[in-house]
Amino acid sequence: MDRISALRNVEDALADFEAGDASLGDVEDRVLGVLRTYATEFDEGDVSAYRATGDPRVEGTVVVAESEEEARERVAARVDEVPEFRVEPVG
Structure with a gap:
């Protein structure tokens, strides 16, 4: 869409x-x-959507980023203490 x-x-x-x-x-x-x-x-040029899984504080969080590393940084920025989690491309 x-x-x-x-x-x-x-x-x-x-x-x-x-x-x-x-x-x-x-x-x-x-x-x-x-x-x-x-x-x-979502697929817009050089960026994609990534979903975080693992720790309940970030579970299901979806961010748009150019790479998995950038996605991890964006997810981690949303919580005070960086939990253990993974990011995977959405879709």
């Missing part, structure tokens, strides 16, 4: 909420689904 498609899907979810055709929970689920799809299909 490209950025324009993702934005259109989010806009559709918001329009349904505004029209009373969707609850806030429904919209949250739809938007989360859009973001997850966008992240798992």
